[in-house]
Amino acid sequence: MNITKTVSLAILGTVLAIGTAGAQTKTIKIATEGAYAPWNFTGAGGKLEGFEVDLAADLCKRMNVTCEVVAQDWDGIIPALNAKKYDAIMAGMSITDDRKKVIDFAGPYGNSPNGYLVAKSSPLAKMPGTGEAYSLSTQQAAAEKAIDADKVLLKGKTVGVQGSTIHSNFADKYLKGTAEVREYKTTEQHDLDLAAGRIDAVLADATAIIGTLEKPEFKDYALVGPSITGGLLGNGVGVGVRKGDTELKKNFDDAIRAAIQDGTVRTLSMKWFKIDITPKG
Amino acid sequence: MDFAFMRDTFWTLLSGVPLTLNLAFTAVALGAVLAMLIALMRMSGVAVLDWLARGYVFVFRGSPLLVQIFLIYYGLGQFRPTLQEWGLWGFFREPYWCAIFALTLNTAAYASEIIRGGLQSVPAQQVEAARACGMSGFLLFRRIIFPIAVRQALPAYGSELILMVKATSLASIITMMEVTGLAAKLISQTFRAVEVFVVAGLIYLVLNFIITRIIMALEWWLSPHLRRPPEVTLPVEAAHV
Numbered sequence: 001m002n003i004t005k006t007v008s009l010a011i012l013g014t015v016l017a018i019g020t021a022g023a024q025t026k027t028i029k030i031a032t033e034g035a036y037a038p039w040n041f042t043g044a045g046g047k048l049e050g051f052e053v054d055l056a057a058d059l060c061k062r063m064n065v066t067c068e069v070v071a072q073d074w075d076g077i078i079p080a081l082n083a084k085k086y087d088a089i090m091a092g093m094s095i096t097d098d099r100k101k102v103i104d105f106a107g108p109y110g111n112s113p114n115g116y117l118v119a120k121s122s123p124l125a126k127m128p129g130t131g132e133a134y135s136l137s138t139q140q141a142a143a144e145k146a147i148d149a150d151k152v153l154l155k156g157k158t159v160g161v162q163g164s165t166i167h168s169n170f171a172d173k174y175l176k177g178t179a180e181v182r183e184y185k186t187t188e189q190h191d192l193d194l195a196a197g198r199i200d201a202v203l204a205d206a207t208a209i210i211g212t213l214e215k216p217e218f219k220d221y222a223l224v225g226p227s228i229t230g231g232l233l234g235n236g237v238g239v240g241v242r243k244g245d246t247e248l249k250k251n252f253d254d255a256i257r258a259a260i261q262d263g264t265v266r267t268l269s270m271k272w273f274k275i276d277i278t279p280k281g
Numbered sequence: 282m283d284f285a286f287m288r289d290t291f292w293t294l295l296s297g298v299p300l301t302l303n304l305a306f307t308a309v310a311l312g313a314v315l316a317m318l319i320a321l322m323r324m325s326g327v328a329v330l331d332w333l334a335r336g337y338v339f340v341f342r343g344s345p346l347l348v349q350i351f352l353i354y355y356g357l358g359q360f361r362p363t364l365q366e367w368g369l370w371g372f373f374r375e376p377y378w379c380a381i382f383a384l385t386l387n388t389a390a391y392a393s394e395i396i397r398g399g400l401q402s403v404p405a406q407q408v409e410a411a412r413a414c415g416m417s418g419f420l421l422f423r424r425i426i427f428p429i430a431v432r433q434a435l436p437a438y439g440s441e442l443i444l445m446v447k448a449t450s451l452a453s454i455i456t457m458m459e460v461t462g463l464a465a466k467l468i469s470q471t472f473r474a475v476e477v478f479v480v481a482g483l484i485y486l487v488l489n490f491i492i493t494r495i496i497m498a499l500e501w502w503l504s505p506h507l508r509r510p511p512e513v514t515l516p517v518e519a520a521h522v
Contacts, residue, residue, distance in 0.1 A: 075465055079474040102472045160456075164469030182376075182456040183466065189355065196358030198374055 026065040028248070029086035030056050034071035035186040038211040038272040039092035042071065051272035052090040055109060058264055059239075062255040075164045075185065078103060081242060088241050088248065092205065094166045094234030104243050106252030108236025109265055111279040113227030114167055116150075116159075117194060117202040117209045120220050124153055124201050129226030136231025146226045147174050154179045157200040160190035166233045167203050173232060175203075187212075194221070207273045236279045283476065290480045293467055297460040298484065304377075304449040304459065308384035309392075309442055315385065316392035323397055334393065341390035347451055349387060354379045354455045380452040388445050395441060399434030400426065432503045439496035443489045450485075460484055 032040040032052055040050040048069050060067035072080055074091065081089055081103060095105045113133065118124040127150055134143035155178050161167045163183035171181045182199060184190040190202045191212050202209070209223045229235075239252045259265050260278055269277045323334040341349070357364065357373050364370040372378050403426050411425040453462030464481040468474050501508070 075469055076474065078472045079468070082472075098470070099472075163466060168466075168469070183458075183462075184456060185454060192355050192358060196355075196361050198358060198376075 028065050028067050028088060030067055030069050030088045030090050031072040031077055031086040032069055033074045033091045035188055036092050051268055054268050056090050058259055059255040062258055063251045081240060088239050090239055092237055093240055095236055095238045096166060096234040103240045104249050105238035105240055106249045107238030107256045108279045109256045110277040111236040112205055112207045112277045113229045114233060115206040115209055115223045115227055116225040117212060117221055118224055120222050122200060125222055125224060127153055127224040130224045132226040134226055135229050136233060143228055150225055151178045158182060160184055160193055160199040160202045162187050169232050171203055210273060287476050287480055290467060290477050294460050294463050294481055294484055297458060297463040301449050301459040304380055304384060304452055305446045307381055308388055309445050311385045312388035312392055315389035316396055319389060319393035320396040338390045338393060341387055346387050346448055350383045350451055350455060353383045376455045376457055379455060380457055384448060391441055395434050395437045399430035402433045403429045435500050442492055446488055447485060
């Protein structure tokens with residue numbers, strides 16, 4: 001036996017040892033953004049909190065695994081999943097066709113519409129369609145008509161969105177040429193700029209807006225506009241997993257189904273959002 | 282590596298180059314004026330001016346530019362009523378001017394030290410010689426000290442210019458869509474971080490390559506005394522051989 005063979009066998013042995021060790025420990029690393037209250041955020045003590053942190057703990061108990069929830073910046077959250085920095089994403093991420101090209105989703109475990117956050121004193125506060133709901137998947141014509149009605153008021157205004165989100169995609173498709181769209185790294189940043197008066201409206205998820213409205217400095221602001229779902233806004237919020245990780249996807253799917261059936265998702269949703277975001281059907 | 286995708290990425294990111302260069306050059310130009318003022322304050326011999334300049338350099342060189350941009354943009358945004366009273370809100374409302382403001386303040390701190398180094402490296406003999414010729418005051422500064430100082434400071438100033446081109450990438454955090462901002466947006470649409478950042482990195486590399494060449498040419502032009510004189514070949518006259 002020559003040296004090359006010995007060395008390669010030794011390396012092979014090490015690789016196998018590491019491989020089996022990895023399979024035995026049932027620890028799943030879940031990434032969240034930690035800056036998207038009330039879905040997930042960093043609490044006063046520096047700990048991750050929110051709807052998804054609670055739900056992750058529940059799902060992991062159902063899957064009989066130990067979970068570690070880590071924080072990861074939003075704009076790198078999908079590339080880092082594919083680079084195997086962690087195994088799953090639970091970060092208020094909507095299931096969209098674009099994302100499905102690069103990762104798989106389990107779920108959805110939540111579904112929430114979008115809306116505009118504006119100052120009550122602003123002319124935008126009278127946005128048409130407030131309180132109405134449309135789906136871009138099933139009522140495309142009606143939904144687009146509602147969006148067009150809002151565009152009259154939004155003309156020449158500045159709208160803030162978080163970059164890399166379904167809301168920035170929505171703004172790119174429907175608001176470009178009408179309003180000036182500015183992209184922020186986090187929702188906290190566009191909220192700050194709305195409060196500073198640099199932008200006229202924020203386009204975001206209704207649950208995130210409800211979270212913002214709970215802060216005392218936003219008492220003179222309101223959630224307006226029709227609630228729109230579907231189409232490029234995706235079909236609910238799900239757990240992102242790597243393509244080909246079918247076992248993990250199936251485990252998450254089963255756990256989510258069970259959590260929806262026994263009302264856990266509803267309970268957690270009422271606790272964090274004050275509204276029920278359990279996906280229907 | 283998907284080269285067709287990288288070519289498309291290149292064209293997309295290229296549209297951010299004007300803003301990147303705009304931010305870098307505007308900030309460096311304004312910063313140079315401020316830096317000159319700070320360097321002169323530092324060397325004035327007046328204790329108050331000296332310590333003000335030292336304090337300025339300490340603060341802006343000692344804290345990260347990212348923090349400065351955040352404080353100027355989001356921090357000052359919280360003081361809108363006060364700024365409106367002072368008539369400054371029109372300026373601080375715009376992310377572009379906040380970015381220019383932060384980059385200018387930052388580069389001025391570094392550049393003032395570069396300029397001070399240049400001014401202090403002017404050989405005393407040359408100043409003496411100029412005085413012997415009857416030059417003094419502003420004439421001495423304009424004709425002798427300043428040109429020599431600029432030549433001495435140029436290599437370090439070239440580095441500062443390159444650092445500023447790269448520093449503009451931080452403006453993307455306050456919604457400015459320069460090269461890095463566009464790259465981040467493209468990654469969010471395609472999830473192909475490696476290809477997009479490779480192209481973005483190459484664009485910065487090419488920009489900085491051109492800038493270093495310009496600085497080198499400027500150095501060459503300003504240093505005739507360091508160049509070898511052109512070789513003079515004396516005409517050989519056949520009759521004397």
